[in-house]
Amino acid sequence: MTASSNHNTTAAIAAPDRPQTATFPRIKFSKRGFSIDHPDPEAGERLMADAFGVADSDAMYGILKQLVKASVNGARLDHANLAFMISMMQGIKPRDAIEAMLAAQMICVHVTAMRSAQHLAGADNIQCQDSAARALGKLVRTFPAQIEALNRYRNKGEPAITVQNLSVQDGGKAIVGNVTQHARMIVSQPGAPAALADARTVPMPIVGEHEQVIATHDAPA
Template sequence: MTTAPDLTVSTMAAAPGEPQAAILPRIKLSRRGYAIDHPDPRLGEQLMANALGVADRDAMDGILRQLVRASVNGGKPCEVNLAFMIAMVKSIRPRDSVEAMLVAQMVSVHVMAMRCAQHLAHADDLAQHDSAARALGRLARTFPAQIEALNRYRSHGEPAITVQNVKVEDGGNAIVGNVTQHASVIVSGETPAPAVRAPKAASARRTHEPADAGQDAEA
């Protein structure tokens, strides 16, 4: 692989005569590793670093090597899988090193999930079926959790705010002031009036007084 200086340019570069959105170069695999297939090695590495969301050559090399290992199919890395994974990373557009690592994990989890789905479809016995089904279930739950983590990171941990229109018809009342909402209970800033307890209902059964002792004596 051709050695090049560290990549410090964060914006995509383009050679003279090429459009600004240059085509992402492909990766060629060999026994010695990988190589970026581009007539200009420096520009090829720059385009690849931009696609992966990293700013230097070491970070680009590390992410690419991890994706190469995750693309293994049939015991060896697969250029088709790798090209798909890099294209997916580029489409999500990671903006820094944290997003680059998280997005690389996301595409790797997706590839492994689809691999488990293939194993599940070709399972020969119940043990293989159950093993593939469990692995697929864990990976399928992991992927949306990664999406949520990426969204939280991009929003700097701020909770989403939903704004709804409130209409008050004639004769209706609106709460003015601070309103705190917990679950389905809305508490206004005003102190509510104390609740009035309803009187207890009379007992259905009445207590019978014992007969007068004097009357029993006369009897």
Template sequence: MNTLPELSNHTAMAASGQTRAAAAPRLKLSPQGVSIDHPDPELGEQLMADALGVPDRDAMHGILRQLVKASVSGKKPDAVNLAFMISMVESIKPRDSIEAMLVAQMVSVHVMAMRCVYHLAGANAARHDSAVRALGMLARTFPAQVEALTRYRNKGEPAITVQNVSVGDGGKAIVGNVTQHAGVIVSEKSPASAQDSTSHCRTREDDCVDAEQEAQA
């Protein structure tokens, strides 16, 4: 059993393909603290670092300690909550330290929101309003965090997908999804369709010119 050490030196951990494919190891809670339950202590730490999306041992222990504290129920860390939180972090797959911190906050906010739901169900009149306000704040925070993660992963460019397009008489629709990134629209329309659309516009313009000439004559 590998007890989490107090590390003072920054120790890099290079992940292999084998560790990235494996699931995060289980944790054990004891009066002495939290430990990674793995027969190979070094591999166990690497697996946990990969699951949390952090590059080194210091960051892994830091995020893990924060998740342990966020899992506290009844003044003690809760093993079930902690396992759930680590599983959620692993499923979201943070790709760097920024994402690791944001995802850890996300799962922590979710756990707190569900606690508010539990307390709200049995709250008396005096605590009902405060529980509702807390739940509302957490419920607004979580989607904001999801949006922040999405924007960060898209390099700050929110993706906008247009699914329904209205086309008037004589018009042509673009077949396929249309995604807009920072003012640039990319569609799945083929070059031939683009040429047909251009030719159509020119034909309509020529018709207008001919009609105007006939009227003048």
């Protein structure tokens, strides 16, 4: 990665949650490519790698190069767009290479979805409207699936289940507020006789991979 000293454009804003004394690296562009601009080159690479959640400069430069290419709008680099993408990487805070790749994909899908929305808004014929609408629909459906994939990876593959609005019979114990556990959590099935009162519970079948909200029904008087 090389860059000219007399022609450069900076992109990427200061990392959130970092001390004021820690200067977050910026991206410097030239006709020959881009490089990390920091008073201490090694420290700059380290800071960028930490923000991306990867262990070495090879992985960091690989993801950064992909983000640079994805930031291109038309045939030109969109420096503000790249700054946004790097900032979102910092906000997601990947913790390893898998999370870094998922985060980069999520950001690119979001950026592309917004471009599709812009194309849809400016479409002047039915064919362009249909094409932009189809692309936008696929992208906005992909984005929450990526969020779920990242959450499941961080939760070691177990979808979260939220239990709320429990009704308790005489002699039972109530939990006030929402309780979120992983899929191995045991809850009572609706219709099980006095399940909460006598603590006879059966595993709830997992219907899907999305977060589920389970509510028990009041037992008949």
